[in-house]
Amino acid sequence: MSYEQVDRSRLAQDGPRSGQPPLSARPLLAALSRIQTGQLDLRLADGSRRLLGERHPGPTAHLQLNRPLALTRRxxxxxxLGLAEGYMAGDWEAEDLADTLHLLALNQPQLAGLAQGRLAARLTDRLRHLLNANSLTGSRRNIAFHYDLGNDFYRLWLDPTMTYSAAVFARPDEPLAEAQARKYQTMLDRLDARPGDHILEIGCGWGGFACHAARQGFHVTGITLSREQxxxxxxxxxxxxxxxxxxxxLRDYRHLHQRFDHIVSIEMFEAVGEAYWPAYFDTLAHRLKPGGRAALQVITIDDARYHDYCRRPDFIQRxxxxxxxxxxxxxxxxxxAAVGLETVSRDFYGHDYALTLRRWDQQVxxxxxxxxxxxxxxxxxxxxxxxxxxxxxxxxxxRTNVMQLALARRGG
Known part of the structure; x- marks a missing residue:
């Protein structure tokens, strides 16, 4: 039974003192009872209900626990990662999944012990992540893993522009396709380019930016590692x-030899991998003609969390x-800076990405x-x-953000 199928009249009758919870649910309840910010409305498999938290103002989330013992073990x-795998397996449901994850993340200090997992499992995940390094062969494999799921799949839930990156909204109710076109235009504007200029796009996706720029008189060379795209x-x-x-x-950015007036790369950097960042920036520096700019859109993680993130592969990486x-x-x-590139302009659009993701989820x-x-x-x-x-x-x-920026070689 999904959370949406819960009988609301019964739920209203089940107060927070509806008896002792099942033994299998007690370890999780003990952990979740530490929630301080916001409130978790927890529905157990036996129909009982617990209201947890609200020591400090915050959001309310609704969670249904279907298989507490299985979820506890995970x-x-x-x-x-076990929490994510529990959701995938149906151990728990949420009325609004993003709201629930938001609430749990807000209370991470109180739930830290629960979130760590065992050392052996963490080491296994770390090793698996290291084995997925983006060498020339690894990059093709990793890109195919995600982007070659099938164009028909992505077509069902992306907007008509087939754009798989953060939009830039003028207003919350703006059609997604319009917000995506605005994003493409802001990228072009950062280049300070002139019609007729030759732009390299690293990671051209389904061709949205390339066509947008070409319609305005620019020449575009786009490269990708996805045969489907x-x-x-x-x-x-x-x-x-x-x-x-x-x-x-179909080309790897490390196999480029030509120079271009400008370079664009929209949310491709996240797939490069830390070990290959120097090679990526070296490509930007050496493929730009004098006076050219590189416009990038990149998802970032908060500086304060970066060290931990580097040590513990997360759900996305797994x-x-x-x-x-x-x-x-x-x-x-x-x-x-290590290759002589400096930032000319930069803006952040994290809230726009949250809205983009909400639209995608609604379509899925x-x-x-x-x-x-x-x-x-x-x-x-x-x-x-x-x-x-x-x-x-x-x-x-x-905790994550998305930035648009323009880079230029120091001194022109």
Whole structure:
């Protein structure tokens, strides 16, 4: 039974003193009772209800515990990753998944012991992450893992521009396609480019930016490691009659030799991997013509959390983007400066990303049956929704952010 199917009249009758909880639920209840900020409305499998927290003002979240013993075992062994795996397995439900993860994250200091997991499991996850390094071969494998799920899958829940990155909204109710077009234009504006200039796009996706720029008179060379995306993007370019201005290739950024007037890279840096950051920035510095700029959109992690994040691979790295790594702003700036690149302009759009993710999740939910008809099962759908909600909660809290910036070589 999903949380949405709970009989609200019965829930109202079940007060917080409805008797002793099942033994299997007590370890989790003991941990969750430490919540101080906000309130967790917890529904147990036997129908009883607990209201936990609210020592300090904060959000309210609603969680239904279906299999407390299974979830307890997962969390004790795997920490926060076990919580995610428990959701994927159906051990628990949430009325609003992002709200629930937001509340739990706000109370992380009180739940820290529960979130750690056992050392052996953490070491195993760390080793698995290291084995997913983005070497030339590893990059192709890791990109295929995520982006070659199938164009039909992404088409069902992305907006018509097929843009898989944060939008820039003028207002909360703006159509997503319009907000995505605004994002593309802000990237172009950061370049201070002129029609006719040749732009390299590292990680061209389904061709949204390339076509947007070409329609304004720019020439674009786009590179990707995803065969699925490349096929879609090339067809799009042909259909829009932009073949004289757009060239798309299956190529690694480390195999570029030509120089370009400008470079654009939208949320590709996160897939590079820390060990290859120097190579990425070296590519930017050496592929730019004198006076050129590189406009990037990059997801970042809070500086205060960066060290812990580097040591403990998270749900995203385990299930969504193997080999991926977010930089802190400090780490990003340090790597850029090492090759003589300096920031010309920079803005942050974390709240816009939270809204983008909320829109995507609404579409995934609305197109659930169509997604299942493509062959994706319930576990995959729950994993994908957890991914979107996990990211939304992070952007809401400010633990992750997304920046748009322009880089130029120091001294021109």
């Amino acid at each position: 969390v004790l062994l795997r920490g926060a 490349l096929a879609w993007a090339r067809r799009r370019v042909r259909e829009e009659g932009l073949e004289d201005r757009v060239s798309l290739e 299930y969504i983007f193997p080999g991926g790594m977010l930089p802190s702003v400090t780490a990003f700036d340090r790597e850029a 939910t609305a197109r659930r049956e169509a997604i299942c008809e493509l062959g994706y099962d319930e576990r995959f759908l729950r994993m994908w929704r957890y991914y979107l909600a996990y990211c939304e909660a992070g952007f809401r809290l400010g």
